[in-house]
Amino acid sequence: MAEGAPSPFTPGYGRKPAIFGGHGEELNELKAVFDTLDFGENHSVLVSGLRGVGKTSFLTTLQDAAREAGWLVISDDASAGLMSRVMDSTIPTLINEMTPATRARLTNLGIWEFSAEIEYIDRHRTVKPQLRTDLVALSTALGGTGGVLITIDEVSSGKVRLRELSKFALQVSHALEDGAQIMVVFAGVKVSLDALLAEEHTTFLRRSREIEFERLSAPETRRVFVETAGLGGRSIDADALDKxxxxxQGYPYLVQLAGDYAWRNDSNASSITLADATVAHDRAIRAVESRVISRVYGDLSDVDQKFLDAMAEDDDRTKVADIVKRMGVSDAYVQVYKKRLIDSGYVHPVGHGYVQFSLPYLGAYIRRRLAAEAHDGGEDGGWHAYPAPDLPS
Ligand SMILES: Nc1ncnc2c1ncn2[C@@H]1O[C@H](COP(=O)(O)OP(=O)(O)OP(=O)(O)O)[C@@H](O)[C@H]1O
Ligand SMILES: [Mg+2]
Structure with missing residues (x-):
């Protein structure tokens, strides 16, 4: 074992984990498509889940598998300018990276112009460039040996973005109708993906395969800890692993953060001990609150937050009827927000008429936040008791 080996854990947004926990079945099915080109229901896929649950890492894992299988990969996020980034930059770059044989096939399709060295030069100006024709040409140039994987991350429900995304989706759906071998994967929180489905031109997305990311199972969580540490050449003591x-709690970001802190506490030792895990405990909880939980909470509207605030009065689960009382609003109103929060993965129903936080530590975070606000005299820092005097005119 190396002395003071660097940590194999990967805390941080978009950092592909060394050991990918969970979602094995979905990954295998999608990877099989890369080899067989037998798409089944996998032409379009929607991946949803809370922040830090592993959506971006899943996309990265797919991209690597696709490239390995000889596919072309177009990956972007759903921000403004998507269409022109893909058409004016990503696709030309892909073409320049192609083998001469593939490029020769592309030349024959007559969409792009190449110089003598068959470097990509420009498009023919006779036809108005459309993503649809680009995608069909790329797929054809692969000559039945591969396809095009398109991943679009960070789908958000902003109006401008949604309109642009739905135009993009329309072009992809036309390319699919034209027989292009494409798999398109969109990732975002559930409410944003639902907003995308509600847009015009996204009919084909409504038939998408939906993959909802929740926390990892306990056995998978154990496996990720043990195998990740193993990659770095260390074991984890039984009591440390339990801790x-x-x-x-199966939450991927926290797995990486806790593993990393425990690792670093004494990275020269051959195993991670209970003492290391105990140190990791406090540091990880604090860090995850500032890096993950506060963002998860901040993603929500005021009313959604009020709903969760009302839930946080209870330590464990909360009676929906109590939320109605605490918020002082109608039952129907609370039901609407309850459904939204369940759909987007923040809370889940338990028993009859009860809800519970899905994300560990969110309740505790809110309780601490509310307590701090009360202590500081409320959201305005207590200043409502000291209005500024009128200045003499
Ligand atoms: N399947 C997994 N197994 C183990 N660790 C994972 C897994 N997926 C992600 N992680 C780790 O979790 C953290 C968050 O991952 P990622 O950035 O992919 O989440 P995300 O869902 O895209 O978050 P956001 O919604 O904020 O974009 C990273 O540290 C990553 O290494
Ligand atoms: Mg992400």
Whole structure:
């Protein structure tokens, strides 16, 4: 074992984990498509889940598998300018990276112009460039040996973005109708994906395969800890492992963060001990609150937050009827927000008429926040008791 080996854990947004926990079945099915080109229901896929649950890492894992299988990969996020980035930059770059044989096939399709060295030069100006024709040409140039994987991350429900995305989706759906071998994967929180489906031109997306990311199972969480540490050449003591698993609660970001802190506490030792796990405990909880939980909470509207605030009065689960009382609004109103929060993965129903936080530590975070506000005299820092005097005119 190396002395003071660098940590194999990967805390941080968009950092592909060394060991990818969970979602094995979905990954295998999608990877099989890369080899067989037998798409089944996998022409379009929607991946939803809370922040830090592993959506971007899943996309990265797919992209790597697709490239390995000889596919072309177009990956972007759903921000403004998507269409022109893909058409004016990503696709030309892909073409320049192609083998001469593939490029020769592309030349024959007559959409792009190449110089003598068959470097990509420009499009023919006779036809108005459309993503649809580009995609069909790329797919054809692969000559039945591969397809095009398109991943679009960070789908958000902003109006401008949605309109642009739905135009993009329309072009993809036309390319599919024209027989292009394409798999398109969109990732975002559930409410944003639902907003995308509600747009014009996204009919084909409504038939998408939906993959909802929740926390990892306990056995998978154990596996990620043990195998990740193993990659770095260390083992984890049994009691330390139990502690790390209950700390992380299957939440991928927390798994990486807790593993990383425990690793670094004494990276020269051959195993991670209970003492390391105990140190990781406090640091990880604090860090995850500032890096993950506060963002998860901040993503919500005021009313959604009020709903969660009302839930946080209870330690465990909350009676929906109590939320109605605490918020002082109608039952129907509370039902609407309850459904939204369940759909987007923040809370889940337990028993009859009860809800519970899906994300570990969100309740505790809100309780601490509310307590701090009360202590500071409310949201305005207590200043409502000291109005500024009128200045003499
Ligand atoms: N399947 C997994 N197994 C183990 N660790 C994972 C897994 N997926 C992601 N992680 C780790 O979790 C953290 C968050 O991952 P990622 O950035 O992919 O989440 P995300 O869902 O895209 O978050 P956001 O919604 O904020 O974009 C990273 O540290 C990553 O290494
Ligand atoms: Mg992400």
């Amino acid at each position: 790390l698993v209950s700390l992380a």
